[in-house]
Amino acid sequence: MDFSISSDQRAMVGTVRELAQGEFRHSAHKWLDGTFPWENMRKLAEIGVMGMAVPEEYGGLGLSVLDTALVLEEIAKVDYVTAMALMGETGVQVRVISTYAPKEIKDHILPRVVSGECMLAVCMTEPDAGTDVKEYKTNTVIKGDRIVLNGTKTLISRAPEAEMFVVFTRVNGQPGREGIGCVLLGRDTPGFAVTGxxxxxxxxxxxxxxxxxxxxxxxxxxxREDGFKKLLTAFNTQRCLNPSISLGLAEGAFDEAVAYVKQRKVLGKLIGDHQGVRWKLADMLKDIEAGRGLLYRACATANPFPDPFFAAVAKVFNNEMSIRVTSEALQLHGGVGFTDEYLVSRLYRGARYGSIGGGASETLRDLIGRTIVKNDATDGIMSLETY
Structure with missing residues (x-):
């Protein structure tokens, strides 16, 4: 397997790194109160990043899932909130529109996503249904050439900022997973309201x-047809982009920890000169590199969406790895690591989201386990052909 990064990818990551380390790092604390990072999103639009997932015919870059993951990883090293905001413009909602929407809708929305004018939000979770899609109560009724949408969605990102909403909904009250479809709605639609x-x-x-x-x-x-299958297919992209943020958070925390133990003394000795601390750093790096390999492999399966098995494996590992690594990094900072003034504190808090959003670790472990049992590999080799 070739895990090398191309010269074009290195150049793209280098441009994003310069922006993230030079500007986002120093402003990241501003978003802790829930303020949306508009200024960062505009700067990302200026360098073309907002169009990564948009096909070239609509003014985007049409880049791969791996390219997108590399950019999110880089931003997450210093700014969790901006990384999450960008994931919304490069993840499932954009890919649903570019893959399934009529051309007229694509022509209207996608060029404005590229420019940063149009923010999108995906609406899936309901008060009584998260992962359990078959329990969705939100419903769309078809009435001739019109549709009527009713229901409630919760834990939605960017709701006050988004112009368009990609809403997964039941169609004509059809029960179960087979009844799931997807509606595109503008925030100026009568009857739409942000209520919490x-x-x-x-x-x-x-x-x-x-x-x-x-x-x-x-x-x-x-x-309208095969909505649940299409939802899960598109959502496998999110299961690569979510862990790319987890990987970036872990890398950022590791970098902070290494810098801190090289300059902080305890009992007249640098923290980094203690064997126990060096062992912690070794384990952290080992975890990060293992997570990177799993994630990049999963991204490489995208055609146009990643393989669900490898996406699940990458997500579970990187989500949980990020919690371990950011926790250890905070521990190595001692008391100052617990303060908002230190980046490692913010990275630790952000890491806790990964294993909840985009499919809980428990759900994905079950998916992985079912796939293993169903395919019954006897040679011990986890290959694409087997799974």
């Missing part, structure tokens, strides 16, 4: 949204 705000430990805000008799043209029902 929840501040997270990572700094960003999440929101509750209600749809009350929201009437839309039929073409806004962008997924």
């Amino acid at each position: 705000t929840f501040h997270t430990m990572g700094g960003e805000n999440l929101h509750e949204i209600q749809f009350r008799d929201c009437e839309l043209p039929l073409e806004n029902l962008v997924i």
Whole structure:
């Protein structure tokens, strides 16, 4: 396997790193109160990053899932909130529109995503249904050439800032997973309202949204048939981008820890000169490199969406690895690591999100286990052909 990064990818990451380390690092504390990082998003639009997931015919770069993961990883090293905001513009909602929406909708929305004018939000979780999609109560009724949407979604990112919402919904009340479709809705639609705000430990805000008799043209029902299958297929991209943020958080925390133990003395001796501390650093680096390999391999399977098995493996490992590494990095900082003034504190809080969002670790472990048992590999080799 070739895990090398191309010269074009290195150049792209270098440009993003310069922006992240030079500017985002010093402003990241500003977003702890839930303020949306508009200024950072505009700067990312200026260098083309907002168009990574948008096809070239709509003014985007049409880059791979791996390219997107590399950029998110770099930003997450210093700024969790901005990385999460960017994931929303390069993840499932953009890819659902570019893959399934009618051309007229693509022409209207995608060029404005590239320029940073149009923020998107994906609406999946409901008060009584998260991972359990078959329990969705939000419903869309088809009435001739119109559709009417009713329901409630919760824990939604960017709701006050987004212009368009990609809403997964039941269609015509059809029960179970087979009844799931997807509707595209603008925030100016009568009956749409943001009805609640929840501040997270990572700094960003999440929101509750209600749809009350929201009437839309039929073409806004962008997924009607095989909606659940298409939802999961598109969502496998999120299961690579989410862990790319986890990987970046771990790397950023590791870098902070290494710098700190090289200059902080205890009992007249640098912390980094203690064998126990060096062993901690060795384990942290080992975990990071293992996570990187799993993630890049999963990204490489995308055509156009990643393989669900490898995406699940990468996500579970990197989410949990990030919690371990950021926790150890904070521990090595001692008391100062527990303060908001130190970057490692913010990275630690952000790391806790990964294993919850985009498919909980427990759910994905079950997916992995079912796949292993179903395929019954006897040679012990986990190959793409086997899984």
